[in-house]
Amino acid sequence: MAKRIDVKDLDIYYGSFRAVEGVTMSIEPRSITALIGPSGCGKSTFLRSLNRMHEVIPGARVSGSVLLDGQDLYGAGIDPVSVRRHVGMVFQRPNPFPTMSIYENVVAGMRLNGGRGVRKAEMDGIVEGALQGANLWNEVKDRLDRPGSSLSGGQQQRLCIARAIAVKPDVLLMDEPCSALDPISTLAIEDLMDQLKKDYTIVIVTHNMQQAARVSDRTGFFNIAGTGKPGKLIEMDETSTMFSTPSVQATEDYISGRFG
Incomplete structure (x- = not known):
C-alpha cells in the first residue's frame, strides 16, 4: 500500500497571497x-496540499507538482475525492461523527467511497481489522453500537485513525494528532504510528520537538x-x-528553543 511522494517546486496560494513557496x-x-x-x-497548509484538502478553501490553489509513485495528484483529470481516498488525513482534534456509533464511524469513509x-x-x-490496526478493538469490541463521542479523547483519535485506514489508503497525513491529548494517550498514538509505518507512508505535523525526535525517520x-x-x-534530513x-x-x- 505505502507509496512514495515527490514534491517539486510547490507554491501554495490563498488567492493572490503565496503562503508557501518553492517546496521540493x-x-x-x-x-x-x-x-x-x-x-x-x-x-x-503544505500537509493539506498533499491530499488536495487545501483547495476546498475558496481561492486556494497550487503550482508545481505532487507525485504519488510518479502520478501527479494535481494532473489534468485527477479526481480530488479519489486523491483523498489514497491519501487519508487525521486532524488535530478528534472528530468522530457525533451522531454515529463506533461501528458507523469506522465504515463512514467506505460508504462515501462506494x-x-x-x-x-x-x-x-473491515471494522474489526481497522480497529485492530488502530489498537482500539479490545477496548470497544463489546460496545460498537455506542456513540463514537462516548470514548475518551485518546480513544476518539484512534477511532479517527481507524476510520482513515478502513478505506486502505497509501498515505496517512496527521496534523498535530496529539496536541489535544494527555501524555498517556499521546504515547499510545506514537506507539500506533510506529506500527502503522510498516504499511503506510506517514507524514506528521508537530510542534513537539521530543515527539518528532521519538517517532520520525526524517524531519x-x-x-x-x-x-x-x-x-x-x-x-530536511x-x-x-x-x-x-x-x-x-x-x-x-x-x-x-531559541525561537518559535
Missing part, C-alpha cells in the same frame, strides 16, 4: 516524516521570514542528523 522534497514509503517549525510557517453494497459479514471484518524544518512572507522548507548536527543555524535555533 521526497517522502519515503513505510516511514514517518515529521514537519516542524514555528506557527504560521505553512506546515499544515462501499454501500458490501455484505454485512465483510463489513464486520523537515519550515520557517518564515516575517509576517506576510511565504513559508519555506529550510532543510534524517531525524537523527537534524537533531544533532543540522546544516542551517535557524534549524538549530528552533530545535534548541
Whole structure:
C-alpha cells in the first residue's frame, strides 16, 4: 500500500497571497516524516496540499507538482475525492461523527467511497481489522453500537485513525494528532504510528520537538521570514542528523528553543 511522494517546486496560494513557496522534497514509503517549525510557517497548509484538502478553501490553489509513485495528484483529470481516498488525513482534534456509533464511524469513509453494497459479514471484518490496526478493538469490541463521542479523547483519535485506514489508503497525513491529548494517550498514538509505518507512508505535523525526535525517520524544518512572507522548507534530513548536527543555524535555533 505505502507509496512514495515527490514534491517539486510547490507554491501554495490563498488567492493572490503565496503562503508557501518553492517546496521540493521526497517522502519515503513505510516511514514517518515529521514537519516542524514555528506557527504560521505553512506546515499544515503544505500537509493539506498533499491530499488536495487545501483547495476546498475558496481561492486556494497550487503550482508545481505532487507525485504519488510518479502520478501527479494535481494532473489534468485527477479526481480530488479519489486523491483523498489514497491519501487519508487525521486532524488535530478528534472528530468522530457525533451522531454515529463506533461501528458507523469506522465504515463512514467506505460508504462515501462506494462501499454501500458490501455484505454485512465483510463489513464486520473491515471494522474489526481497522480497529485492530488502530489498537482500539479490545477496548470497544463489546460496545460498537455506542456513540463514537462516548470514548475518551485518546480513544476518539484512534477511532479517527481507524476510520482513515478502513478505506486502505497509501498515505496517512496527521496534523498535530496529539496536541489535544494527555501524555498517556499521546504515547499510545506514537506507539500506533510506529506500527502503522510498516504499511503506510506517514507524514506528521508537530510542534513537539521530543515527539518528532521519538517517532520520525526524517524531519523537515519550515520557517518564515516575517509576517506576510511565504513559508519555506529550510532543510530536511534524517531525524537523527537534524537533531544533532543540522546544516542551517535557524534549524538549530528552533530545535534548541531559541525561537518559535
